Amino acid sequence: MTIIRSRDFTGGRPWAALDIASMNGIGTRLHWTDQPYIWHINEGQEVFVVLGGRVRMRYRKDGVEQAVVLAVGDIFYAEIGCEHLAEPLGEARVLVVEAVGSL
Template identity: 70%
Template structure:
């Protein structure tokens, strides 16, 4: 059993993660960042929940780049093959649920 106060987690570098759980090949991690990630496609599905701050999520749909601003409580679901990149607007904390070892 553990209680995690997400607002207390601060990384020493962008996208630093705190491993929360690994269950049946699925990981749940808390990330802290103040810098964009990189364009990527995960090995499986991904659920991305904004816990603190705002994220400009860029993704490609039918070959066209789309942009959505995610605020606290918003969830981004990346299906298999969804190319995407997260750009925080300042400091952000996000909960990511994905296949273990995924990009």
Template identity: 65%
Template sequence: MSQRVVRSRDFTAERAWGALDIANLDGTTVRLHWTDQPYIWHVNDGSEVFVVLDGEVEMRYREGGEEHAVLLGVGDLFHAGPGCEHVAHPRGAARILVVEREGSV
């Protein structure tokens, strides 16, 4: 049996969107990201779940040709289903738990 405690508030990375691999659940990855910079607009090949653990993140997504945005705080989550074009814009430094298919963008 193995166990691990991760103190997300203590995690930082050398670059924006640097990640700490937490687990691989039969091809689904759980990763802790630290960032202070936006990601890029992208579409994943499967579902993706973001959970804000520290900070604030403005999640932008496009639906029906229109851009939308929602501000996520600590404890909030965002589910991007297959085909959902989206980008995360942190407001300052943020720590985000991301659950997605292994090898996804």
């Protein structure tokens, strides 16, 4: 049994990660960041949960860029093929559930 206090996790670099679990090829990681990620498309589905801070999630749907600001407790689900970029508005902590080895 493990207890993780996400508010206490700080990485040494943007998008630093704490691996929490890997179950049947699906990984769960806690990330800390204060910098945007890169535009990317995951090989599978992704669940992105904001645990601390706010994150502007930019994504492309039908070739049109859109954005939504996610607050604590908000969840972004990226379907297969969804191009997206997470841009924290200050410091943020997020829980990401995705296939092991995804970007």
